[in-house]
Amino acid sequence: MSITFPGGFRAWGTRAGIKPSGKPDLAMIVRDGPSDRAGSAMVFTRSVIVGAPVIIGREARASLLSPVGSPGRLAALRAVLVNAGNSNSATGQPGIDDARACMSAAAALLGCDAREVLPSSTGIIGRPLPVDKITRQLPELHASLARGDEADRRAAEAIMTTDMRPKTSRREVVIDGATIRIGAIAKGSGMIAPRLDSARGPSAPSATMLAFITTDACVASADLQDLLERTSGASFERISVDNHPSCSDTVVCVASGASPGPRLVPGTAGFVAFASAMAEVCDELSMAIIRDGEGATRIFRVRVRGAAREADAAMIAREVVNSPLVKCAIHGRDPNWGRLVTAAGNAGVSFDPHLASLKIGPVEVFRAGVPITPALSDPRLKDAMSGGAQGLVECELTIGDGPGESFMIGCDLSREYVTINADYTT
């Protein structure tokens, strides 16, 4: 089980005929039960160009975070309505109207306010959303909502686009004697390099990456929001398939409060345990996305240490992981470390090359600005470039003695990536 693993949720996925392929393309996740123990949080792409669902979602988030007792305040989402095959992005006001029509239709079936339904769309950009196809399918989708393996599988499959595999995760922790569950589904394969926003203004570090997380914990929206932003920054924002953030990137977490435990409050041991489980779920989804990167045969992690600030280290790691030349070297299992080092030098972060060192796996190939030539014939270097059993190439770049460190995880660039994206036609 995944998305309906926690108590208080039902889900389903079906075919609405949005995808030309006729594959499943419409999913709904519904939270049941009272709202007084429920909460919701969400982060979206930081792109200037965003999908209509992102515009609507930001409004919902503002309402969720308004002071308790504010008129019309949303306590939590009731449902997330997701379609694949059309991203409803770059569609202007008509796109917003289309999304609202779908929200209203779903709300009528659920008996809730339309604002309690979050729309989410992924697929082709700049085409009118086929509202009729969606609303025509909604009654059956609503009637099919269920808990369990089949519901979870159908929901996870209906949100896929170029994904080869559905992506799911779940964790269970016992906090103060109560069992707390977290479940999740995600999609993403191309247009993956999430840089997510913050409810309080522009945050740290974009794909269509969609991730939907449910939990039966009782946690306030504001606290869940802070946790989701922090956790996303250390997971979803640390992966890049193609350095092209999407206009639709969305991570949503809905808490039902169905577990009988007390409300989780930041600073308590219980919240720490919950946060840790949430981090594991986001890590697992992120790794599933980067491993399913379009055309990817191998992934690599670039750790940068010794920077003045974490942000500097992150900028360098991002520059390295996105270099097409580095990605091709990873594809060819070629220890062409000069590409890694020069990419680091292009990040706009100043450092002293004489303090720079690079390890690939266990093998130091560059130390204090000078190549270690014998390293190139070290048999461990070949093993490291192949990624070992995990298919993960580990690169560690030290640029000085500062406290700042960060990392990024990327995938190789293959001929298959070009095939997928040159032939995926509008």
Next chain:
Amino acid sequence: MSITFPGGFRAWGTRAGIKPSGKPDLAMIVRDGPSDRAGSAMVFTRSVIVGAPVIIGREARASLLSPVGSPGRLAALRAVLVNAGNSNSATGQPGIDDARACMSAAAALLGCDAREVLPSSTGIIGRPLPVDKITRQLPELHASLARGDEADRRAAEAIMTTDMRPKTSRREVVIDGATIRIGAIAKGSGMIAPRLDSARGPSAPSATMLAFITTDACVASADLQDLLERTSGASFERISVDNHPSCSDTVVCVASGASPGPRLVPGTAGFVAFASAMAEVCDELSMAIIRDGEGATRIFRVRVRGAAREADAAMIAREVVNSPLVKCAIHGRDPNWGRLVTAAGNAGVSFDPHLASLKIGPVEVFRAGVPITPALSDPRLKDAMSGGAQGLVECELTIGDGPGESFMIGCDLSREYVTINADYTT
């Protein structure tokens, strides 16, 4: 003719055995005649990690720009010694020592100061420069120096790495009755996205791109430096094959003063005419480089208009031209304009999507934030995506009504790019 088209220059290219292929890999360009009418200018990569020749070149530039009469001031370069097959980059102090050994050997043959010889290297990163191979070949190279088509062709070919074609340009203008000539050779195919520095500190907007320009004009080094920086910013810095600036990017211009005309002074009609011819040479070389981009089958220009500032427009154009998804769409002749618009939204520049419009060729596909759906069936769109007779796809993005505009020229991303760079082994 190209590099020896202007009076006062000789050149040659030969095989030193640096390239494993055994192809030509060592070239020299020599300025003859007195230094009192000569001048030199150069711009280099802005990367933190730079080749030993760049470190040495920056020293030479500082000397050229020191006040006339300063002790030990360089008046102009006597020679440029270029090798391909080894970039002498990320090689630390040993790399600098190696480059100086080559400079000294060349200077002994030329009868000049070693500082008057500029080294320039392109090729594999992080390997010791094979000094012996170079110095062993220098006497014959020096003895072969000549003017004319064969000399120019040999020099242009010896500086190539993954280039499919040698790149040359020349112009001739008559200024105040005197004929002024400009000649040039360049190389570059991968690791191309030049961002060049400024003698006066970090400048505007890096590949191994090497461009060597000669002229018989009489122009002071400081004036030539200003002109070269401005001209490079509008040409070399406007192309990107793979968004990976090189540690070795170099543009050098040497003026011999061999033409009998008066010294060219900024602000005069003569200087404007000279600057215009220089701009044409740099444009021609830039276009030759991007058309020869690794694996490129088609090129595209992204013009951005209506930004608050030119720098904002340039950032957006750079983001679009470097998106792998956009590059694949160009490769597939797919008018998937959503990729262009969303890439623009990721550039870190704020704009109002409702003021944004996009034209591909003559066809407006997106206006005021809303798709123009009939445009997708406009037959002119298919023509525009094929690039027409020039193989150049023109994209024009307007993001508002500000005065800032800029452009970038990129190439498509093909399976061949991956083949070249996954198999080009260390």
